[in-house]
Amino acid sequence: VRDKEGFVGGAGRLLAAVCNASAVDFSVANRTNVVKRRPPTDNFGIFYEDPKTRKKPTAELIWWRQLLIAELTKFKPNLVVALGAEALRTLCPDCIGIMKWRGSILESPLIPGLKVIPEVHPAFVMRDHWEYYYLMIRTFKAKVMHESKSKSRVLSEPPTDFIIAPSLQVVSEWLEHITKNPGLQWYLDVETRGDCLTCYGLWVEDRPNQALCIPIQNTTGPAWTPVEEAHIWCLLSLAMAKNPRLCNQNILYDLDYVMDMGCEPSAVEADPMLMMNVAYPEFLKGLDFTTPLYTNHEFYKDEGKTWKKSIPDQRVWIYNCKDMVVTPKVTQGVTKDLKERNLYGVYQKRTNALLGVALEMQRQKLKLNRDWHSTLAHYLASERSARHTDLTKLIGYELNVKSTAEVATLLYEKLRLPVKTKRATGNQTTEENALKELRATYPDISEINLILKERHLRTKESNYINVAFDKLGDDLYLASMPNLGGAKSGRWAFTKSPKWRGSSIQTIPKVMRLMYEPPPG
Numbered sequence: 001v002r003d004k005e006g007f008v009g010g011a012g013r014l015l016a017a018v019c020n021a022s023a024v025d026f027s028v029a030n031r032t033n034v035v036k037r038r039p040p041t042d043n044f045g046i047f048y049e050d051p052k053t054r055k056k057p058t059a060e061l062i063w064w065r066q067l068l069i070a071e072l073t074k075f076k077p078n079l080v081v082a083l084g085a086e087a088l089r090t091l092c093p094d095c096i097g098i099m100k101w102r103g104s105i106l107e108s109p110l111i112p113g114l115k116v117i118p119e120v121h122p123a124f125v126m127r128d129h130w131e132y133y134y135l136m137i138r139t140f141k142a143k144v145m146h147e148s149k150s151k152s153r154v155l156s157e158p159p160t161d162f163i164i165a166p167s168l169q170v171v172s173e174w175l176e177h178i179t180k181n182p183g184l185q186w187y188l189d190v191e192t193r194g195d196c197l198t199c200y201g202l203w204v205e206d207r208p209n210q211a212l213c214i215p216i217q218n219t220t221g222p223a224w225t226p227v228e229e230a231h232i233w234c235l236l237s238l239a240m241a242k243n244p245r246l247c248n249q250n251i252l253y254d255l256d257y258v259m260d261m262g263c264e265p266s267a268v269e270a271d272p273m274l275m276m277n278v279a280y281p282e283f284l285k286g287l288d289f290t291t292p293l294y295t296n297h298e299f300y301k302d303e304g305k306t307w308k309k310s311i312p313d314q315r316v317w318i319y320n321c322k323d324m325v326v327t328p329k330v331t332q333g334v335t336k337d338l339k340e341r342n343l344y345g346v347y348q349k350r351t352n353a354l355l356g357v358a359l360e361m362q363r364q365k366l367k368l369n370r371d372w373h374s375t376l377a378h379y380l381a382s383e384r385s386a387r388h389t390d391l392t393k394l395i396g397y398e399l400n401v402k403s404t405a406e407v408a409t410l411l412y413e414k415l416r417l418p419v420k421t422k423r424a425t426g427n428q429t430t431e432e433n434a435l436k437e438l439r440a441t442y443p444d445i446s447e448i449n450l451i452l453k454e455r456h457l458r459t460k461e462s463n464y465i466n467v468a469f470d471k472l473g474d475d476l477y478l479a480s481m482p483n484l485g486g487a488k489s490g491r492w493a494f495t496k497s498p499k500w501r502g503s504s505i506q507t508i509p510k511v512m513r514l515m516y517e518p519p520p521g
Contacts, residue, residue, distance in 0.1 A: 007031045007033075007122070010122075010123075010126055011121070011122035011123045011126065012031070012122070014122040014125060014126060014133070015031075015083070015122045018122075018133070018136045018137050018140055019140065021137045021140075021141075022137050022140035022141040022144065022145060023141070023145055024140050024144055024145055024148070030075065030077065032068065032071065034061075034064055034065060034068055034086050034087055034090050035047060035060075035061065035064045035086075036064065042123075043426060044086055045426065046058075047060060047061035047064075048061070051426060051427065052427055065090045068090060069090075069091075069110055069111060072091075072111055072114060073111055076114075076151075077114070078115070078147070078148050078149065078150055078151050079115045079116075079117065079144065079147045079148045080108070080114060080115070080116050080117075081116075081117050081118075081119055081140075081144055082116050082117070082118045082119070083118075083119055083120070083121045083122065084098060084120065084121030084123075084124065085097070085098040085121075087118075087121075088101060088116070088118040091108040091110060091111070091114070091116050092106050092108055092109065092110075092116055092118075093109070093110070094109070095118070095299075095302075096302075098118055098119075098120055098121075099120075099284060099288075099289060100288045100289070100299070100301060100302065101118045101292070101299055102118050102119050102120055102135070102139070102289075102292060103117070103118070103119065103135075103138075103139045103143065103292030103293055104117070104118060104291075104292040104298070104299040105117055105143060105147060105153060105155060105296065105298075106118070106299070113151065115147055115151070115153065117139065117143055117144055117147060119135075119136055119139050119140075120132050120135070120136065122136075131280070131282045131283065135283075135293070138293070143155060143296075155296040156296055157295065157296050157297050158209055159209070160209050160210065160211060160321075160325050161209060161210045161211070162211055162213070162317075162318060162321035162322075163210060163211065163212045163213065163321075164213045164215075164314065164317035164318065164321065165213075165215060165314075165317065166212060166213075166214065168224070168228055168231070168232070170212070171212070171214050171232055171235070172231070172232075172235060174202055174204070174212050175202075175232070175235035175236055175238070175239050176235065177204065178202070178204060178239040178242075178243050179235070179238050179239045179242045179243060181206075181243070182242055182243045182244065182245070183245070184204055184205045184206055184243065184245060185204075185205040185245045185247060185269065185328075186202065186203065186204045186205065186239075186243060186245060186246060186247070187201075187202065187203040187204075187246075187247045187248060187324055187327055187328055188200060188201070188202060188246060188247075188248050188254060188258070189201045189248060189249065189254065189320060189323045189324055189327065190253070190254040190257050190258065191316055191319070191320050192257065192498075193217070194500075195499035195500065195501075196217055197216050197217060197257045197258075197260075197261075198215070198216060198217055198218075198313075198316055199213050199214055199215045199216055199217075199223075199316060199317060199320055200213075200214055200216065200236075200254075200258070200320070201213045201214070201320040201321055201323060201324040202214070202324065203324040203325065203327070203328055205245075205328075208328070211320075211321035211322075211324035211325050212321075212324075213317040213318075213320045213321050213324075214232065215313065215317060216229065216232075218313045219312075219313055233261045233262060233263060236258065236261075236263050237261075237262055237263040237264070240258075240263050240264060240265045240266065241264070241265075241266050242266070243266075244265075244266045244267035244269065245267075245269045246265050246267065246268050246269060247268070247269050247270040247271070247272075247327070247328070247331055248268070248271055248327075249271065249272055249273050249287060249323070249327050249330075250271065250273045251268055251271045251274075251355070252355070252358060252359060252362060252481060252482065252483075252484075252498075253481070253498045254498075255359060256362060256363070256481070256497070256498040256499070257498065259363065268352065268355050269352075270331050270335070270352070271352070271355075272290065272327060272330045272331040272334050273285045273286070273485060274347070274351050274352070274484050274485045275331070275334045275335065275338060275347055275351075276290060276334055276485070277351070277484070277485030277490075278338060278343050278346055278347040278350075278351055278485075278490075279334055279337045279338050279341060279343060279347075280337075281485075281487075281488040281489075281490065282488055285485055286301075287301060287323065287326060287327065287330065288301035288302075290330045290333075290334070291326050291330065293330075293333070294329055294330045294332070294333030294334065295326055295329045295330065295333075297322075297325070297326055297329075300319070300322050350490075351484055351485075354484065355484070358482040358484055358492075361480075361482055362479075362480070362481050362482055362497070364519050365470060365477040365478060365479050365480075365502075365519075366477060366478040366480075366505065366516040366517065366518065366519070367475055367476075367477055367516065367517040367519070368469055368475070368476040368477060368478060368515060368516060368517075369514070369515050369516065369517055370476070372514045372515045373465070373515045376464075376465065376511070376512060376514070376515060377461070377465045380457055380460055380461050380465060381461070383457055384454055384457040384458060384461065387450055387453045387454040387457065388401075388454055390450055391447065391450040391451065391454065394446060394447060394450065395410065395414075395447060399451075401451045401454045401455050401458070402455065402458065404429070404430050407430040407451060408428055408430050410447065411430065411435075411438065411447070411448070412428065415445065415447065417438055417442065417445070418438075418441075420434035420435075420437065420438065432452070432455070435448055435451060435452055436452070439452065460509070460512075463503055463507070464503065464508060464509070464512045464515075467501075467502060467503050468500070468501040468502065469501065469502070470497075470501055470502070478502050478503065478505065478516060479496075479497035479499070479501050479502035480494045480495070480496070480497060480502050480503065480504060480505040480506075481494065481495050481496065481497050481498055482494055483495055492506075493506060494506040494507075
């Protein structure tokens with residue numbers, strides 16, 4: 001903000017460049033700010049009672065917001081581009097998270113009829129996030145240019161028929177249709193509650209405006225009789241075996257559940273999440289990010305992904321159908337981008353070709369050697385107890401090293417060490433990097449080293465000893481899920497299994513590997 005005018009510095013010049021590249025006339029656009037004064041050190045957190053959560057605005061921020069709403073109500077623009085999280089939160093209070101909502105076409109609940117398109121703030125791009133400059137141009141070209149011409153919405157998607165709670169006859173017809181037409185591209189998407197498969201959805205290429213959700217386990221119990229459910233799984237197994245054009249977002253996760261029911265794919269044609277990692281490794285890859293990037297659908301991913309038993313079944317089914325309609329369009333969009341960048345072959349030969357290997361690693365699991373597990377567990381527990389005893393004797397009382405408040409009191413109040421703060425919020429911190437910086441500056445203060453050592457031992461116990469293992473008969477197994485798009489560099493990463501058990505096999509320390517017996521071969 002300079003002389004009460006917004007976007008006149010570096011951010012303004014970048015915004016002008018975006019407009020020029022998008023055929024949007026920057027000179028005639030009315031530019032303003034939520035707050036018409038620059039906060040100290042550019043920290044917008046000062047306008048909230050709690051700078052960390054930013055949930056309680058101060059009286060000043062409330063006043064600025066009311067002023068902006070009055071200004072927009074008076075001018076009645078065709079469209080407002082909300083640049084950054086604060087502008088989005090002001091105009092659409094329920095839309096939290098600029099990365100989720102960017103590129104969406106919204107209506108402000110505070111100014112009925114006012115269209116809002118959120119996008120990242122130019123200042124964010126200038127802070128070493130230049131890849132988003134491309135996305136800003138894309139949003140302005142594809143959406144801002146069109147929506148700014150009219151107060152009514154210009155871009156939309158055709159209506160879609162969601163088939164929820166279908167009869168067995170309808171389910172059978174869909175799955176048999178997929179089986180009999182192996183040249184048709186089709187999509188599968190699974191929803192889960194905890195580690196239980198709740199339902200799965202289907203979309204077929206020759207039925208583009210329909211999506212089918214097949215419930216499996218409802219909040220009240222099974223959706224089918226045992227005979228009916230067995231028939232449904234048998235039909236899905238045939239479809240996966242006969243039709244190789246299966247597509248799915250995050251397919252390794254979903255396959256883990258359907259393969260438990262005896263359904264194995266003959267091939268996989270596309271996973272848009274992994275395709276995004278090849279096309280744009282620096283970007284987010286979830287549907288919450290790619291939906292506004294490649295479609296004009298209303299944003300819906302905030303409707304929930306963790307399905308608790310209190311959430312009605314119908315809401316889960318509709319959400320599943322929305323995923324089914326959006327995913328093919330995202331796949332088409334990212335496929336086009338891959339081909340334009342000459343990267344489609346890279347995806348097919350490097351990523352997609354290794355899905356079978358990744359799936360085998362995921363399903364294989366590692367058998368636990370209980371003797372070694374017990375030995376290492378005892379060693380870590382005794383070491384942690386010894387470090388805790390040393391720290392207690394040194395400071396004269398019991399300290400919970402995992403408690404930020406207790407550690408901060410010891411270091412910053414009793415020992416009077418310089419307070420370490422988080423750059424983003426300005427709040428004091430006792431995170432590992434902060435303590436390591438203090439240890440480097442004050443190597444003679446033993447308390448810091450003892451806290452770090454005890455924390456390190458606790459983390460090892462949590463990550464490698466107190467693990468939720470899979471049980472098969474009398475044996476325990478470690479499960480892990482490969483993530484082929486886990487790093488910008490293209491290397492694989494590993495996480496807990498799709499059922500949230502196990503741990504990352506990639507980070508197991510060398511001595512801890514003695515606990516596991518590799519499968520034969």
